[in-house]
Amino acid sequence: MQKCMDWSSVTFDWNRVRAFLVTAEEGSLSAAARALGLAQPTLSRQVDALQTELGVVLFERFGRGLELTPAGADLIAHARKMGDAAMALSIAAHGQSEDVSGLVTISASDLYAGLVLPPILKRLREAEPKITLRILADNQxxxxxRREADIAVRNFRPKEPDLIAKRLADARAAFFAAQDYASRTGMVETETDWANVDLITPGPAQEFIAAxxxxxxxxxxxxxxCECTSxxxxxxxxxxxxxxxxxxxxIGDRDPTMCRIAPSLPDVPFPIWLTAHRDILTNRRMRFVFDFLAAELSASQSA
Known part of the structure; x- marks a missing residue:
């Protein structure tokens, strides 16, 4: 007969393990504190307490950052397993809820978050005002x-088996300029015409041109x-x-102040995917937001 574990003897503090795990991933106490939303002294005390509890030194200083000691490196894999288990528990708990009220975190590029999503999110809130939204406008x-977001608008299909994705549309991108700028420079018809224009790249120029x-x-x-990260x-x-x-x-064709500057160049195709963790979608609130975004984003691309 299998014996039940005596849980009264277990005093392991998950917050200390989480502090250790995030500090190892971020490489410094200050960065880990920001990631966890804690004061740095609080985080430092949690790491020190875990080292005392385990009887090992987990980190050593390297310049302004921290590196794992051999003992810390041996333990980090176990900490990651605990982190994955804690995340799985959180996701499963979310999936049991039938309450439509609550928070949903949506991740999208800053361009989509600023120009495409606002009218869609306005209609979403009108349909379900009990839903609170957090928008991560980030190009990464x-x-x-790890639940940095519940739902993400992306331009690539996820590889993780626990993520589901719906391909909403095959969008296209083209080169645009303001009407008055185009009237001064003229259209770009040949490769040599690029010498007369000022290109602004989204991200590093070399990577953009190679793409x-x-x-x-x-x-x-x-x-x-000009290179611009946003x-x-x-x-x-x-x-x-x-x-x-x-x-x-x-976006470009709907702005009357803009025009296509290189009409002879082919449009650059890119897909739009809506992605979420598989277990999240058993939650009524998450399912509603996912389906709402899928329908609205698809409609916006076909309009």
């Missing part, structure tokens, strides 16, 4: 496995006038007449 993909070449679009590096800021710079930028045709 959020980690849905375009894979679609058969060749642009000289000398055309680059798609939304890049688009506003283009709208203000600073130069030429590439954007979703659904």
């Amino acid at each position: 993909a959020s980690d849905l496995m 375009l070449q894979s679609f058969g679009v060749s642009i000289p590096h000398a055309s680059v006038a 798609y939304l800021a890049m688009w506003e710079m283009v709208r203000q007449g600073l130069g030429v930028g590439i954007v979703d045709t659904g």
Whole structure:
């Protein structure tokens, strides 16, 4: 007969393990404290308490950061398993809820979060005012496995088996400029015409130009006038007449102050995926938001 575990003897503190895990992943106490929303002294005390409890030194200082000691490196895999188990428990608990009220976190690029989602989210809140929204406007993909977001609008299909994704549309992007800018520079009809325009790239210029070449679009590096890490800021710079930028045709074509600057170039295709953790969608609130976004985003692309 299998004996039941005496849980009264277990005093392990998950908060200390989490502090250890996040500090190892972030590489410093300050970064880990920000990630966890804790004061740095509080986080430091949790790490110190775990080291005392285990009787080992987990970190050693390396410049301004921290590195795992051999003992810490041996234990980090166990801490990750505990983190994954805690996340699985949280997801399963969310899935049991039938209450439509509560928080839903949605991740999208800053361009989509700023220009595409607002009218959709307004209609969503009108349909279900008890739902509270948190929007992560970030051009880096959020980690849905660790619940950085519940639902993500992405341009790629996830590889993780526990994530589900729905392909909403095959969007296209093209080069745009403000009407007055285009009247001064003229249209870009040949490769040499790029010497007369100022290209604003979303991200590092070298990576952007290489990506375009894979679609058969060749642009000289000398055309680059500005690199911008924000798609939304890049688009506003283009709208203000600073130069030429590439954007979703659904956004560019609807702006009467803008025009396509290189009409002879082929549009650059990209897919739009809606992604979430499989278990999240057993939750009524999450399922409602997922289905609402899928329908609205699909309609916005076909409009």
